[in-house]
Amino acid sequence: MNRNLARVVATLLGALAVALPALAGAYPLQVARNVMLYMALAITWDMLLRSGQISFGIAGLFGLGAYASILGVIRAGMPAWASIPFAAAFSALAALLIGYLILRLRGMYFSIVTLALAEIFRIVIHNLHDFTGGPEGIVAPQGVIFGGSASALYWLALGGLAVALGASIWFERSKFHFALTAIRDNEIAASTSGVNIFSWLLATFVITSGIQGLLGGIFVQSYGFATPDSVFSADFTLLPLAMALLGGIHGTVGPIMGAVLLGVASEWLKLQMPYGHLVVYGIIIIIVILFMPRGLYGLARKMARPAEGRAE
Amino acid sequence: MALKRRATILAALSAAATILILLWKPSVINNGLQQAGLYAAIAIPMGLVLGIVHIVNLAHGEFMMVAAYATYFACRATGMDPLLAVLPAAAVTAAFGWVVFQLTIKRALKAPELNQLILTFGIAIALTQAVNILFTSQTFKLQLDYVSASIDIGEDTFPVWSYVFVAFAILYAVGLKLFLTRTTIGKAALAVGQNPKGAAIVGIDVNRVYGLVFALALALVGAMGALFLTKQSIFPSVGSPYTMKSFCLVAVAGIGNIPGILGASLLLGISEQVLRGFRDTRAWADIVFFVLIIAVILGRSIKWRKS
Amino acid sequence: MTKLRTEHLTRAFLGLVAVNDVSFSMEEGEILGIIGPNGAGKTTFINLVSGIIMPSSGTVEYKGRDITYLPAHDRARLGIARTYQLIHPLENLSLIQNVMVGSIFAKGNGLRAARAKAEEVCASLGLTGLDRDTSKLTILEIKKMEIARALANEPEVLFLDEVMAGLNSDETRELIAQVQTIARERKLAVGVVEHVMGVIKELTHRVIVLEAGELIAEGPYEEVSKNPRVIEAYLGGAA
Numbered sequence: 093m094n095r096n097l098a099r100v101v102a103t104l105l106g107a108l109a110v111a112l113p114a115l116a117g118a119y120p121l122q123v124a125r126n127v128m129l130y131m132a133l134a135i136t137w138d139m140l141l142r143s144g145q146i147s148f149g150i151a152g153l154f155g156l157g158a159y160a161s162i163l164g165v166i167r168a169g170m171p172a173w174a175s176i177p178f179a180a181a182f183s184a185l186a187a188l189l190i191g192y193l194i195l196r197l198r199g200m201y202f203s204i205v206t207l208a209l210a211e212i213f214r215i216v217i218h219n220l221h222d223f224t225g226g227p228e229g230i231v232a233p234q235g236v237i238f239g240g241s242a243s244a245l246y247w248l249a250l251g252g253l254a255v256a257l258g259a260s261i262w263f264e265r266s267k268f269h270f271a272l273t274a275i276r277d278n279e280i281a282a283s284t285s286g287v288n289i290f291s292w293l294l295a296t297f298v299i300t301s302g303i304q305g306l307l308g309g310i311f312v313q314s315y316g317f318a319t320p321d322s323v324f325s326a327d328f329t330l331l332p333l334a335m336a337l338l339g340g341i342h343g344t345v346g347p348i349m350g351a352v353l354l355g356v357a358s359e360w361l362k363l364q365m366p367y368g369h370l371v372v373y374g375i376i377i378i379i380v381i382l383f384m385p386r387g388l389y390g391l392a393r394k395m396a397r398p399a400e401g402r403a404e
Numbered sequence: 405m406a407l408k409r410r411a412t413i414l415a416a417l418s419a420a421a422t423i424l425i426l427l428w429k430p431s432v433i434n435n436g437l438q439q440a441g442l443y444a445a446i447a448i449p450m451g452l453v454l455g456i457v458h459i460v461n462l463a464h465g466e467f468m469m470v471a472a473y474a475t476y477f478a479c480r481a482t483g484m485d486p487l488l489a490v491l492p493a494a495a496v497t498a499a500f501g502w503v504v505f506q507l508t509i510k511r512a513l514k515a516p517e518l519n520q521l522i523l524t525f526g527i528a529i530a531l532t533q534a535v536n537i538l539f540t541s542q543t544f545k546l547q548l549d550y551v552s553a554s555i556d557i558g559e560d561t562f563p564v565w566s567y568v569f570v571a572f573a574i575l576y577a578v579g580l581k582l583f584l585t586r587t588t589i590g591k592a593a594l595a596v597g598q599n600p601k602g603a604a605i606v607g608i609d610v611n612r613v614y615g616l617v618f619a620l621a622l623a624l625v626g627a628m629g630a631l632f633l634t635k636q637s638i639f640p641s642v643g644s645p646y647t648m649k650s651f652c653l654v655a656v657a658g659i660g661n662i663p664g665i666l667g668a669s670l671l672l673g674i675s676e677q678v679l680r681g682f683r684d685t686r687a688w689a690d691i692v693f694f695v696l697i698i699a700v701i702l703g704r705s706i707k708w709r710k711s
Numbered sequence: 712m713t714k715l716r717t718e719h720l721t722r723a724f725l726g727l728v729a730v731n732d733v734s735f736s737m738e739e740g741e742i743l744g745i746i747g748p749n750g751a752g753k754t755t756f757i758n759l760v761s762g763i764i765m766p767s768s769g770t771v772e773y774k775g776r777d778i779t780y781l782p783a784h785d786r787a788r789l790g791i792a793r794t795y796q797l798i799h800p801l802e803n804l805s806l807i808q809n810v811m812v813g814s815i816f817a818k819g820n821g822l823r824a825a826r827a828k829a830e831e832v833c834a835s836l837g838l839t840g841l842d843r844d845t846s847k848l849t850i851l852e853i854k855k856m857e858i859a860r861a862l863a864n865e866p867e868v869l870f871l872d873e874v875m876a877g878l879n880s881d882e883t884r885e886l887i888a889q890v891q892t893i894a895r896e897r898k899l900a901v902g903v904v905e906h907v908m909g910v911i912k913e914l915t916h917r918v919i920v921l922e923a924g925e926l927i928a929e930g931p932y933e934e935v936s937k938n939p940r941v942i943e944a945y946l947g948g949a950a
């Protein structure tokens with residue numbers, strides 16, 4: 093019954109997502125694109141979190157993908173569409189190098205190094221100004237991908253979301269689920285059951301970072317320009333984090349719920365509070381982590397399944 | 405013991421490098437020392453919290469930023485010199501930290517490390533953005549004559565005001581050492597840091613000690629906020645690099661090794677200034693800390709694999 | 712055939728030598744008791760052999776191959792499995808999923824094959840209600856689940872660290888019988904740590920005795936239990 097309900101909701105959401113370009117005008121489509129982008133980022137953040145590792149580096153790998161994409165077009169003459177998978181590959185490669193260096197010591201070391209990533213990449217982009225355009229940013233001469241058609245851009249964003257969703261569901265149904273959950277629950281038991289912890293974490297970090305890079309590529313091609321401030325914006329770390337936490341972590345459903353709720357609200361907030369709208373996400377993060385660490389989806393599930401007696 | 409050996413090697417290497425650079429470009433050493441003092445004085449309180457409360461406070465630099473803003477507006481309103489505000493800033497920040505601790509961090513002490521990281525990250529964002537709402541992202545600076553104090557040696561002019569940071573760093577390191585080994589509360593804090601369960605058994609109120617240590621660390625950070633204001637411009641995100649650099653320094657020194665933070669700060673401060681000494685490399689100085697922390701993590705994982 | 716052998720295995724923690732110069736071997740089909748007073752180094756010894764910690768000196772050999780510094784997950788793949796004195800359930804996986812982990816990663820099985828294997832292993836231990844959360848299990852069931860997880864590795868050497876602790880006498884008797892059957896059917900070499908001598912007497916073919924990290928006696932239980940050094944170690948430890 094519960095599962096059927098979920099299926100119905102999923103089908104409805106899917107149908108809505110597909111029908112939207114026919115129903116809505118340019119502005120709602122633009123809002124929908126943003127929501128889908130953040131939703132996809134929230135899902136990828138959660139995928140790594142299922143192993144117990146927190147990344148604060150979403151904006152870093154997203155922005156890196158964005159620059160890889162636009163520079164691929166401008167400096168290497170790639171077609172715009174091809175630069176998007178290239179962005180994914182570039183961020184994945186960066187994640188492979190970084191992960192290889194830092195995933196041996198985990199926990200806070202990993203988290204804090206990822207926290208620095210956006211800043212470090214931003215400095216690199218600033219300093220290589222002849223190649224990257226520096227602090228002022230860089231504009232693709234041929235402009236926005238697909239000539240800026242609102243519905244085409246919408247399909248592109250939906251495609252990005254589909255990749256994140258597909259990967260997340262694959263994680264939930266494959267060996268990744270067993271590996272990551274075992275690592276999160278008990279590394280010692282995992283390793284004596286044959287789980288190569290380092291390899292699984294590295295694979296997960298590379299895959300999720302690759303998708304974040306892909307989303308960065310989609311983002312930048314949808315606007316036709318990149319500046320360090322726009323693509324490494326703290327928004328891309330904070331919103332996904334707050335969305336996943338609010339919706340509920342360690343699964344695909346929670347981040348989707350959180351993104352639908354916060355995504356629409358964030359568009360409104362941005363208009364209301366041009367300065368400091370991020371304070372809301374900071375506060376959401378604090379409240380959720382203190383008072384409902386399983387998020388709304390966790391609460392809903394708890395209420396749907398009344399407490400059964402515990403065997404002792 | 406391994407810690408001590410590492411600290412000694414670090415100190416010896418830094419000293420050797422320092423002498424070389426001193427002969428070649430004295431202003432690099434002058435600036436590097438002062439920069440190191442600033443880094444160390446901010447990192448030491450983070451090391452204290454990490455060593456005893458076992459929490460990485462990702463809002464560390466942001467608390468200093470808040471203290472600097474509070475001092476700025478107090479000074480603007482009263483015409484007071486920020487140096488006079490050092491003690492009040494310490495007291496106010498400590499009180500603020502105590503409240504934040506009681507309301508939030510205390511509740512997450514038993515939660516997984518993951519929750520604590522996310523929590524303090526949330527606090528950092530909330531503080532930065534609250535200041536952003538109140539005062540926008542505009543920068544503020546006090547104009548003080550004495551900060552341009554300098555000494556002329558031969559042809560060169562050496563600014564000296566920032567040695568006050570060095571003085572504070574040394575004061576913090578020595579003061580904490582004495583506090584942790586000589587006073588009853590300090591000894592209790594050290595015991596709690598080493599073995600919280602054991603400390604609870606012998607009747608120490610562990611949560612109270614955590615709260616006190618957190619407040620003490622914030623007092624030290626608050627004082628640095630006022631001092632920081634004498635020299636630097638402030639803006640909402642001014643604290644965030646100090647959070648990351650502080651963690652880098654604590655990690656390089658090894659958790660629980662406060663004197664080591666002084667050595668690590670010298671390394672970071674002087675390396676940055678060496679890069680700043682040339683036009684071509686100037687812009688890369690801000691990634692030194694990142695390279696440093698990666699190198700340390702790498703070094704440690706190699707040692708792990710050997711053992 | 713010798714499955715596992717250690718030579719002069721030693722591990723010190725900050726001056727405390729928890730395992731000191733232990734040389735021993737385990738044969739196919741053998742149930743070996745590992746006994747000794749509290750803090751004698753039994754768990755540390757198992758940690759060294761299963762790769763959770765690395766030795767300060769000495770070697771570990773598995774079927775003639777040096778595995779002294781091999782990571783734990785590789786040893787699991789080769790065929791060394793274990794349970795834990797303090798239970799290590801994977802709380803966010805169900806009972807059957809806990810058991811599947813061993814089969815998936817140590818044997819490289821696909822999810823379907825792993826599930827079949829896990830069901831078989833659970834059946835041999837009399838575990839039912841396989842889709843339950845671990846929070847719903849009794850202590851006996853958790854202990855059995857951890858044995859099942861180890862067996863799903865399809866190991867050749869299995870260590871059981873105080874699995875009977877905390878069970879009542881009926882449960883203990885049931886588990887002893889099951890362990891005996893499993894060891895026989897799968898030709899396992901089993902290392903058993905227990906404080907209850909009745910269990911050791913009934914279950915094992917041979918015992919080794921550790922005291923303060925050193926191997927002080929070795930032989931069939933009847934023989935070793937009369938050894939004056941062993942008696943003194945236990946009395947000294949208890950006094």
Ligand SMILES: Nc1ncnc2c1ncn2[C@@H]1O[C@H](COP(=O)(O)OP(=O)(O)OP(=O)(O)O)[C@@H](O)[C@H]1O
Pocket residue numbers: 724727729747748749750751752753754755756796
């Ligand atoms: N990680 C560690 N760090 C420091 N000391 C340790 C560590 N692990 C074990 N020890 C010490 O090594 C000694 C042996 O411990 P071990 O757990 O192996 O004993 P044991 O024989 O399993 O005891 P028990 O019967 O109580 O389970 C003890 O003194 C213990 O305190």
Ligand SMILES: [Mg+2]
Pocket residue numbers: 753754755796872
């Ligand atoms: Mg033991």
